[in-house]
Amino acid sequence: MTTIRDVSNTNDSDLVELAGYHSYKHYEVTSNISVNGKRFDVLHTKYNSSSGLDALTIQNFETKELSIVFVGSEQLDKDWLETNTTLIGKVPPQQILDAKTYYQQMNDKYGPISSVSGNSLAGALTNAVAMENPKVKAVTLNPAILPFGMVDSSKEYPNITNYYSKYDFLTGTEESLGLGDRIPGNKYGINNGVPLFSMLGSNHTGYVEADENGEFKIEVGIKGQPGHGFIYIGADDHIVTSLWTGSPLYGGQTEKIVLNKENMLLLSNGIRDQVKGRITNVQSYLNNSVSIVLDESMQFSNRVTVLQQTFQAMFxxxxxxxxxxxxxxxxxxxxxxxxxxxxxxxxxxxxxxxxxxxxxxxxxxxxxxxxxxxxxxxxxxxxxxxxxxxxxxxxxxxxxxxxxxxxxxxxxxxxxxxxMFVDAIVGELNAHYSIVHKNKEAVHNQLTNYETQVKDIATSMFNKDQNLGSSIQSGKSLADGVDTIQKTEIMNIDTSPYLTIGMKIxxxxxxxxxxxxxxxxxxxxxxxxxxxxxxxxxxxxxxxxxxxxxxxxxxxxxxxxxxxxxxxxxxxxxxxxxxxxxxxxxxxxxxxxxxxxxxxxxxxxxxxxxxxxxxxxxxxxxxxxEPGKFDDVRLYNISTLAILDEMELLFNDIIFQLSGEKAKAIEATLEISKNVLNNIQLLKEQVNRGTL
Incomplete structure (x- = not known):
């Protein structure tokens, strides 16, 4: 049976944030790092080494797990000129040798190292260490390649997970040049980042500077104007994991779990925290898109007048x-x-x-x-x-x-x-978004009822177990009463005949x-x-x-x-x-x-x-x-699409776990799950039109 996850453990999301963001902060020993509600203590740091290697050793305060986080490229001479440029060749640069030495030193000093992580050049260092230490978990974000001959193509390296950001220039270039085989282990694409030239650096590291609330988000539009808002781009937020085990949902089906009360509650809580949390962002992004379109609609007469005046002046x-x-x-x-x-x-x-x-x-x-x-x-x-x-x-x-x-x-x-709208583009977008808006509200309401239904089923399982125990102890027959369970309606959201050629319109x-x-x-x-x-x-x-x-x-x-x-x-x-x-x-x-x-x-x-x-x-x-506003609409759609894509992954796993169960309540929940997935997929297709 698959082990249910311990939320305190250091997971992939934590290691990605440590690699892409915190590694570059140059923490001192005794510093505390807060990641996804967990505390990590800095036990050791190594900065300004002769080869350019920078790294820190940290400990999960609650579980005591030890991790090494390597630091990516920062120094022009030691990182870029002496190390990055030599990775294309056959001879491992000194930083790789020093990274292996540092791992062994920390392993000897503090005890077994549970995990290593890194971004970019540090991803290559991480993978070099993990290949020689198959029991250590390695997680990288947009890693650099290793020198020719280091990776054994006959091995799978199951302890290594590499996450590729959708808009990362490094991994995209490496794969297009046919160098992907020089990155060992599993490779999973995640939907963080946005397709903006100004975000080239943050798309690679996976993060921008955190705000006062510790959130990684970028501002879209101008404050006070319609459509102003924020898009959350932190790479760890876009790693989709099982609601039950916490395992990433990228490498095929997860192992089956036992659908008992605890696991049904995990599903209910996961719907509340992960799925509905994501759909809340979907609502925010789409509402901002609608605001931009409506504002353009209200400006129609002015847009026409300005164009007339412009033509007159130019003529x-x-x-x-x-x-x-x-x-x-x-x-x-x-x-x-x-x-x-x-x-x-x-x-x-x-x-x-x-x-x-x-x-x-x-x-x-x-x-x-x-x-x-x-x-x-x-x-x-x-x-x-x-x-x-x-x-x-x-x-x-x-x-x-x-x-x-x-x-x-x-x-x-x-x-x-x-x-044949009077205002073609605004009219088409407005008509499409009126349907999308209605659909995303319907999906949100369905998820709310779904969450309650799953929770009621878990409660019913508990009550029946309690009743069975009481009956055994008292010798009396089971009560005939049946718990009331929230019924989630099967529904099909509306299709849209608009925006069939996408934003090319x-x-x-x-x-x-x-x-x-x-x-x-x-x-x-x-x-x-x-x-x-x-x-x-x-x-x-x-x-x-x-x-x-x-x-x-x-x-x-x-x-x-x-x-x-x-x-x-x-x-x-x-x-x-x-x-x-x-x-x-x-x-x-x-x-x-x-x-x-x-x-x-x-x-x-x-x-x-x-x-x-x-x-x-x-x-x-x-x-x-207006091009800038049009690009903002597209940007919100791209970010919405990324979330819906992640929700699709989650529900595919939910359906897999619910399949094959004979209990009527589970079967009913399975049917609802399939219906929710269908609606998410249709909504995803409709949002996707706004990205093309």
């Missing part, structure tokens, strides 16, 4: 010219500029009429009669005026097109999801929305911008033709023949013509310059629109669901 800036400021809203500046160009054209036309009156005066009529040259420029203004009016219409169309995109189409970028929504806005700008706005460029160029050409004609009139009127020269000598005719020409050229040349500016601005806008749209994508991503 206006794309031209790189002040004339285009506000072009996506009212276009007031550019429209005013065109009105000014029209007024300049009117002024130039008026001045050209004056020029014509001078050119058509008596001397000019004589010149015209003699030369038969028509120098009238008035007819040249009609095309330029037509182009300016067309330009004004095009600017109106550009403003209207931009406004249609901003006011009508940008809000539609948020639509989508299974039910946001990436897909952003891509679709970006393609949509790109298409809209390309089909609605871009052609108008290009047309403005063309019309502005035509205005320049038309004005250039007018300027050319005016200058030509000057040359013909004054220097075209000997008679005009003679008139210029004896009259002020030359001064009048030159003055009139200059007066006409001033507004025309200004029109030409401004039209060029308008053209260049539209050219820049056209050329910069693709880059503008690409730069707009991150703002679109933020508006659809």
């Amino acid at each position: 206006d800036e794309a031209a790189g010219d002040p004339l285009y400021n506000g072009i996506s809203n009212t276009g007031t500046i550019l429209k005013g500029c065109i009105d000014y160009l029209i007024s300049l054209l009117d002024s130039a036309e008026s001045k050209c009429r004056i020029l014509n009156s001078i050119l058509n005066s008596k001397p000019a009529e004589i010149i015209e009669f003699i030369t038969s040259i028509n120098i009238d420029v008035e007819s040249l203004f009609a095309p330029a005026r037509e182009y300016l009016n067309q330009l004004k219409d095009d600017v109106d169309n550009l403003v209207n097109g931009a406004q249609i995109i901003i006011q009508t189409h940008i809000p539609e970028l948020f639509k989508g999801g299974k039910d 946001k990436e897909i929504q952003v891509e679709l929305a970006h393609k949509q806005i790109t298409s809209l700008v390309t089909t609605i706005v871009h052609p108008i911008v290009d047309r403005i460029y063309t019309v502005a160029l035509m205005i320049e050409s038309a004005v250039s033709a007018i300027i050319f004609s005016v200058k030509a009139a000057l040359n013909v009127g004054l220097y075209g023949n000997p008679i005009s020269l003679l008139i210029s000598i004896f009259t002020d005719y030359e001064e009048k013509v030159k003055a009139a020409v200059n007066n006409a050229l001033v507004p025309l040349e200004e029109i030409e310059t401004i039209a060029e500016t308008v053209r260049m601005g539209s050219g820049s806008l056209s050329a910069n629109l693709p880059e503008m749209l690409q730069n707009f994508k991150p703002y679109l991503d933020t508006a659809i669901f």
Whole structure:
């Protein structure tokens, strides 16, 4: 029969915390270490040795078990350069030899060493010692490899247990390089840590600095804002053990136990302390996820408005010219500029009429009669005026097109999801979480009833035993009364039709929305911008033709023949013509310059629109669901999934232990256990969608 665990004994969870956290604290002799409610006294320390070996020997205050805890890499020269770099080779570094010596010294001095432990480099030291001492228990967390040839592949080393953190870089690299056979013993993956680059170090050691309550947790979000909370990452909290024996539940089925009153009470207490304790964290994590989603939902109008304003600002800036400021809203500046160009054209036309009156005066009529040259420029203004009016219409169309995109189409970028939600990602998550929230509450309530049912069965076993004893002593028959036992209902939690492609739904929504806005700008706005460029160029050409004609009139009127020269000598005719020409050229040349500016601005806008749209994508991503908050939702889901995975392990063992029993109460409990496991697995699948 399997021995029921003594909760005072030094177990794997204790050794993992000692290896990953306390070993790095450099305790002095006589210090007390508190681990999982147990006290350990420091009997001996070894720091600053010539090889770099650091270690401490501790004793479980209650059970008197002795343990050696080796310290992982801290020193650049002795640990990293002289030891870690040599593990890949064949020759054991001095620290391994010193670790074996230290173990023997402590074993001789204080008595039999029960266990050794270590993290990283210290894990390699631990395993080196344990391979030569098969009676000592060895527990490592994310151990380094041993030198080539040290591990005998034909041996199993059952006394060694190595725990690999899910997001540890060292063990992941070792296994991917095919070096896993240089880590002896059993290897079990545990779900501690979080996939954040900032947590690289703590994912390896398994711990962050403990808070004032001795809890190992990281903060998520900003205090005072929705979704703010903590995730518990201590590696020892994620080692799943049998509720009865305390043995890790990773190496297959545990040994069968006798289902008596004591063991049923252990099951009841385990459900209360381990399972419901885990489900409490599940509730906290999921509630924080829901808070983030609900807050994003409440911010929908603001998110849309900010995205509209961002698009408007980026569109206006794309031209790189002040004339285009506000072009996506009212276009007031550019429209005013065109009105000014029209007024300049009117002024130039008026001045050209004056020029014509001078050119058509008596001397000019004589010149015209003699030369038969028509120098009238008035007819040249009609095309330029037509182009300016067309330009004004095009600017109106550009403003209207931009406004249609901003006011009508940008809000539609948020639509989508299974039910075509107005706010696709938030709507999809909200619909999914409403089902998940209901399910996790149902599972929690079922576990509460389950705990009570198991406790009632244990009590009933005790009462029947007592009644049987009393009956034997008194000679009377057993009482017919039956104890009342809590009935736990068989139930099936709801399925969810949402988030079927996981968290990729946001990436897909952003891509679709970006393609949509790109298409809209390309089909609605871009052609108008290009047309403005063309019309502005035509205005320049038309004005250039007018300027050319005016200058030509000057040359013909004054220097075209000997008679005009003679008139210029004896009259002020030359001064009048030159003055009139200059007066006409001033507004025309200004029109030409401004039209060029308008053209260049539209050219820049056209050329910069693709880059503008690409730069707009991150703002679109933020508006659809703020990335940091979205990552926090995913982080909470990952942590929830880890717990549900652990609960699945526990219930698989519970079902194994309850199977094969003939007692009706145990059979009923077995059926409930299977139902609870099914619900946990379904809830796990639903939460997993929020991690993909």
